[in-house]
Structure formats: structure tokens, C-alpha cells
Amino acid sequence: KAQLQLLVTVTSCVITCQLHEYLYVGAQRSWSEAQRYCRDRHTDLATVSNMADMKRLISESSGNRNEAWIGLRDQTGANRTWYWSLPGVEFNDSQTNWHSGEPSDAGGDENCVIVRQDLKWIDVHCKVLLAHFLCYDGEQFFLINQPVRWLEAQRYCRESHTDLISGWNQLQDPQLKDLLSPEAAGTNIHIGMFRDTWKWSDGSRSSFRLWNLQFNMDKYNSGQCAMAVFDDGGRWMSGDCDQPKPFICYGDNMILIKEKMKWEEALYYCRDHYHDLVTITNLDDQRWVEKKVKDASTPFVWTGLRYTCTLELWFWVSEEEVSYKNWVSGGPEDDCDMSGAMETGGQHQWVKKNDNEEFNFICSKA
Template identity: 40%
Template sequence: MEKVLLIIIALSGLSAVSSHAERQYHFVYEAKTMSEAQRYCREKHTDLATVDSMEVVELLNNMAGQYNQSAWIGLHDDRDIWRWSMSDPSFYEPGETEFRPWRDNQPHNRHEEQCTYFRSSGKWGDYDCNTRLRSVCFDVKGPNATFVLTDSYMTWTEAQSYCREHHTDLASVRNPAENQQIAELFPGVGWFWIGLYRDSWKWSDGSISSIKYWAENKPNYRASKVCVAAAFDNSGKWEDLDCGVKKPFICYGPVVPVSMKVIKVRVENPNGVDLKSKDFLDAMLVELKNNLKAQGLDDNVQLAWRKQPDGEVFHEEL
């Protein structure tokens, strides 16, 4: 007795295309650490996935299908990156953006301490940006700066908005002379916000995206090395995890055409095996995929049974 089956081979693997970003996303189910996943994505595609729109969030959720756990995306926490609110590079001479008279044992670089205060002693520390402090604004005319202390107590973000509205910006402090100028303005002991802050969440490919899709009470900042996974049991919302955890992951790359091929396979003498059995059909796909990979076919090959018009995979040859 002979039966005939048909299979479809899609050389693109499990992937989907974002029309907005013109990127093709690839869901890889092999569990890897964040650094291993990043290396794989950069070798096979472009990089770990960047999520820059709600369209991409929806696309990744659709790709995940019945998969209800989490998978790495390209977001991670780089806690050593500090920058000034006043970002104009022409305002700084070489080395001036790195001037840092920190207090002893500062900065802590804790996740919640992302903004900088200036102490009356002229030393700096990092602190929770939601704390209300007075601030140092400055007015810039050419290469010169004039510093002004505020009377109101504000969060760092509120202070930044106030300084930009009434002056030039929250103060940048470029050198020891300017640091001394500010210290001499202080009426006594106190802490004042200046413009140095840390925006530590970075995408693996270096791109900038303002979208934030954190799950409730995330990030919780408990891991020593923090990377981000999309949790597909929670609408693809983000959770922060230790980067050494092994998880499936999502890559992206350029959009490429999907190649399809249909192959006929003849099965002889099935010896009583139920060729309609899902277990048998699944086992056959695994064996076929392994054989094709051994012949050098793409690791991401996807196989599926192609059913006949009557819904059957196999038909007996007469």
C-alpha cells in the first residue's frame, strides 16, 4: 500500500513584517541568555528586536500565538551612562561633559537614583529624581554661563521644565571654576538639583524609542544585571530580569521574500500505523526537518502538512 503526502517548506522561519518599520521579526524558541541571544541575532539577522510602536507590540503578540511565557527583546539597563540636560555639543570643550566631582562612594548607580544633586560643599551625589529639592538653573550667552538658585522645591523633571521656561536649562557644570561659582552662591547647607541625569534603558541596536510598555510594578530593579523580556501571558508587556536567565528571544532583520516549496513524499507499507494520528504527523515533521538541516538547509526552516481538498493529508495510490 502506498500513500502520498505533501509538505510546505517556508525558508523564512517563524517571522512577521512590520509595515511601519519595514522590519521582519523572527521568533526563536531556543532558550539563550540575553548576551547569547544578542550574538545569535547579530549573526543571523540584524539584532535583538527593538519595539518602537504599538503596531510592533501587536505584531509580536500575534507571532507568539499560544506561547504564553516571556522572550527577550533588545532593551537593557546601562547604568553607567550620564548626560546633561543641556545637550548642545558646541557648549562643551573636550572633556567638559565628563567633569564629575562626586562625593565619596558616589554615584550609587542604583536604579531609582538617576538624577544629580549639588551639595553646598561643591560635591555631587545621585538621588531619586522624584525627591523635591531646590535647583540650580543657568543662563547661557555664548560660551559663558550665569547660575541662578531657585527658591521652590521641585522634582528633577519639574525643575528641568522650570529652568527651561525661565532661563536656559538646569545647570551644566563644566569645570572646577564653574563648580566653585555655584558653591559660592549657596546660602548655607543644602542640596540642589543640577542638569546631570542618567537615562539608562538602551536598545541593543542603539536606536531611540520613547515607547514604554512595562507591566504593572515593573521595572522592579531587583536584578543585578537587568535585561527586558516581553511577557506573552500579559499582552507582551515588559518585565525586567537578570540577563543570565535563558529564554526564547525575538530578532529583527530586513524584509526578505518568503520562499515556498512543495515536496511530495511517498510512504510505503505503513504497517498499521494510523497516518491520521497527530502524534505520527508531528513526529514525521521533526524527522524531516532534521534530515533537511543535515543537508545544509536553513536552521529556521518551517514545515507544515498541506491537506487535500477533503481535509486529509494522505491519499492511497491506486
């Protein structure tokens, strides 16, 4: 009965619900001064995780044609880190397919990767001009025959499809081998793999980059900072961090409550003091929540995910459909009196817990 009542009294979260918001600040500051301002008054300088974030950032800055700092800075003396171009696909050191003798890092600045017909990886300079590159649209692959450099290939794929092919799973797909069989013999092909020394101010692992075509990807450890250029579609360029510029902060629309409560107690606490228990509808929401749960004092953190025996389904108390899922494998069977929590450590996957257990929890603010 209580479950049915909870289902009926879900709170509505319209499509525009977001776990973070961007704020354009017109006052001109150096990058470090802007970082301090954002941390004092909001959360941090802007982190951008994908094109959807970028569109929101541009919208927030509507009418402003100046360059504005974002929260990305090139480290000095740092090791380069490999990334995949497609947001949400993480590079895994245990899943690699390097050609013999690779990565060679010839000249000490080979920061992009190509493949040949055998799909073995070879590192190259990002400015190398190649006749072929591979795009992906979420369902199928496209071998494009057009001489471009890596950044040009990335722009084409993002505008015409989804992104450059990215990740171990995509590059192992049998469909891809069939596509490459006749046409790609002996050719070099751009893929969505790169490395750099750029880091986000808030420590985010986001691999998303939106550099303009003049950006030098072979340069690293420059100590420079990134800015969005609004008269170039928001594309990024790098510059001297001491230059005063407008900047963009972001603010969290969620809060970690470090009190231990049962699930239903947490639900009503959030509704009384904020908006609701947090809802996670996609990978980007997952990433934003992960940042919060790392500071929890319990091994798991309650979310707004609930199981109803009456209808035999999981639902978000915000009325969102459970389309994106991140369950840990091998968990218990669905059962009455269960709610969804996130791991504080590890991979931050979701677990099914008896709702009488007491954990920290995350409330959405709007």
C-alpha cells in the first residue's frame, strides 16, 4: 500500500530538469581569479561533458560575443592521458590493441591514433593529413573518404553523425571489419583516440573537447587555459591564463546529505527541504552524481529509485522512465521493500538495498 501511494505521489520533473546549471559572468578576471570566484559563489568553473552541455552553455551566454574562460587548464610537467572522443567512453589501459612497436611517440608529440585494415593502433601527429576516417552514429559505422586532419575529422563526424569511432567495443565490432575489408587495404584511418595533459578545475574525468581547427593538439604541458569563443560557435581556443576575460561558472542542482536515513525518511527529507531524491536518466547525470557520492560517509548513497511489487517494476520518484541503467552485476532479485542506491566507491554502480537500511542520500534542488 505504501509503495502504491509513493507511486501515485511522485513529483514531476519536466524535461528541462538538470543536475547543474551554467552562469555567465561578464566581469573580466584571470583564469585563477575566475576559478576562485566560481568556487566561492557557485561550485566551480564550467565543466563541459558533451554537446548538450555546450549548447546550454552557449544559451546561457546568449548575446555575449566575448571569449569566456571555462574550467579546462593544461598542466605543466604532467603525463599525457589517453582519451576517446565520444563522451562517456572511458579509456581502459587493460583493453588496448597497439601495433607492434607502438605507441612510438616519434618526436615526443604523437598524440592521435590511426588504424589500418587490421585495426591495430598506431600513434601519429594530430596534424597529419589522412584520406580516411571512421564515424559512428550510435548504430552503424561510416568510412569517410576525404583528406582531413584529426580535428577536421572529429568536426565532420560530430556534425554529420555522432562522433569519431571510439572505444574498445566499437573497434572490435564485426560490422566494422566487414566495412573495412575491400576499401581500406593499405590505408591509414583516423579514429577517435587522443591524449593530452588538460585537466578540469573540478577534477572531472570528462574527455569532451571542442577545440577550434587551429588548435595544436601536438603541444602539451603548456600551462595555458581554455576559453569558449562565442563568435565561433562556442569552439574553444587556448590562451595565457593571466589574461582578464569573462568566464562561466557552474552550480550544482543537487546536494549530498551526510545524515544516515532509511530510504523513505530520505525521500521526505528531500521533499521537505529541497525538491526530491535525485534522478539519474543518462550517463551525464551519472557522472555529476558520482562527484557528490565520493564525499559520502556511508558505503552506499540513496537515490530516487524505487521498486514496486504492485506493478513489478523500478521507477524514479520524479516520474522519469528508468531507461538508462547502471546496475552492478550479480545483485539480488527484485523484491518488495527495495530501493536503489549508488556505490560510494569503485565504479559507482547501482545496487538494490532494503529500504530500512540507513545511508547518506542526494537531494535534487530543482
